Amino acid sequence: MSSKARVTIQADDFDLGAEVAALRAGDAGVGAVATFVGTVRDRNDGLGVSSMELEHYPGMTEKAIEAMIDEALFRFDIRGVRVIHRIGLLHPGDQIVLVAVTSAHRGHAFEACEFLMDYLKTQAPFWKKEHTPEGARWVDARVADDDAMKRWGLASGNAAR
Amino acid sequence: MNTVRVRYFASIREALGAGEQVALPAGATVSRLRDALIERSPAHAAALARGKALRCALDQTLCDESAVVGEGAEVAFFPPVTGG
Numbered sequence: 001m002s003s004k005a006r007v008t009i010q011a012d013d014f015d016l017g018a019e020v021a022a023l024r025a026g027d028a029g030v031g032a033v034a035t036f037v038g039t040v041r042d043r044n045d046g047l048g049v050s051s052m053e054l055e056h057y058p059g060m061t062e063k064a065i066e067a068m069i070d071e072a073l074f075r076f077d078i079r080g081v082r083v084i085h086r087i088g089l090l091h092p093g094d095q096i097v098l099v100a101v102t103s104a105h106r107g108h109a110f111e112a113c114e115f116l117m118d119y120l121k122t123q124a125p126f127w128k129k130e131h132t133p134e135g136a137r138w139v140d141a142r143v144a145d146d147d148a149m150k151r152w153g154l155a156s157g158n159a160a161r
Numbered sequence: 162m163n164t165v166r167v168r169y170f171a172s173i174r175e176a177l178g179a180g181e182q183v184a185l186p187a188g189a190t191v192s193r194l195r196d197a198l199i200e201r202s203p204a205h206a207a208a209l210a211r212g213k214a215l216r217c218a219l220d221q222t223l224c225d226e227s228a229v230v231g232e233g234a235e236v237a238f239f240p241p242v243t244g245g
Contacts, residue, residue: 038245054244057170057237060221085244097245117245123223125237126244127171138172141214141241158241161214 006081007065009056011088014098023082023100030079030102034109036117042092044139047132054087054096057125061085068119075152076112078103083116085126118148122158163187163232165194169208170239173215176208185230191217192226194236214241 004022016037024030040052069081080102090096099116103109128139141159149156168180185194195217199206209215218237219228230236 055171055174056244057168057218057221057239060218060237063221064223121245122242124244125170125218125239125242127240128243129171138240139243141243158216159214160241161212 006069006083007062008084009058009061009087010084011086013086013095014084016095016098016100019082019084019098020100023080023102027079027102029104031104032106032109033100033102034106034113035098035100036113037095038097038117040090040092040094040096044130047130047134049092049130049132051092051131052090053129053131054085054090055127055129056085056087060125064124065120068116068123071119072101072112072116075115076103076108077105078108078112081112081116083120085120085124087126115152118145118152119154121145122149122156163189163230163234165230166233166235167194167198168235168237170237172240173208173238176204187232189230190226191219191224191228191230191236194230195226195238198238209238215239216241 020033042049065083078101082100084098086096099113101109101112122145130137130139143159146156146159162184165183165185167183169177195209199209216239217224220235
């Protein structure tokens with residue numbers, strides 16, 4: 001790993017191409033780059049979404065994501081990781097989150113990218129509040145996201161009562 | 162008594178504010194802290210009610226309510242996380 005930042009929490013948008021270029025820069029051993037970009041949908045749970053506010057827990061968020069990247073580097077044969085998560089006011093179509101992973105071969109990059117997203121969904125302290133025609137509402141956590149953690153051998157009770 | 166810094170996020174923050182200081186007996190757990198907070202006001206009792214989905218963190222790491230809260234600790238209460 002280089003000394004470049006692995007985790008950034010920011011209000012501003014990000015440029016996928018520029019982030020991938022920076023992650024690959026100076027590492028000729030990279031043969032695969034897997035990226036995931038999450039975006040704001042215009043509908044959720046049956047209602048139109050006009051905008052969304054993303055809140056987080058400064059300090060803990062960075063700590064949790066750094067820890068999950070360390071775990072991914074331990075589990076998978078990967079070379080570099082970059083995670084960006086936006087906060088503040090977002091609108092349908094906006095980018096929310098980026099996870100990018102480099103490796104020598106594609107298998108580990110794909111797997112690590114999915115692992116990181118499953119982890120982030122259930123362990124990183126972010127909360128979404130949607131604005132809909134019926135008013136604002138906090139988004140509910142999904143049990144399916146906890147189930148996704150099981151395939152990595154990790155228990156998560158985020159959505160549990 | 163230990164002084165503990167309590168922080169709230171998302172729907173809990175909307176109900177109770179960003180946080181508060183609490184004096185807690187040495188050796189007390191997060192569960193004991195939650196009980197003490199519930200006693201503070203009807204708003205606390207509603208927001209932190211037992212049976213409600215609530216996650217907690219001790220010094221910025223997710224924890225169980227059995228975690229012991231030390232002097233100067235930061236304890237956060239928040240709903241299930243929904244990022245990504």
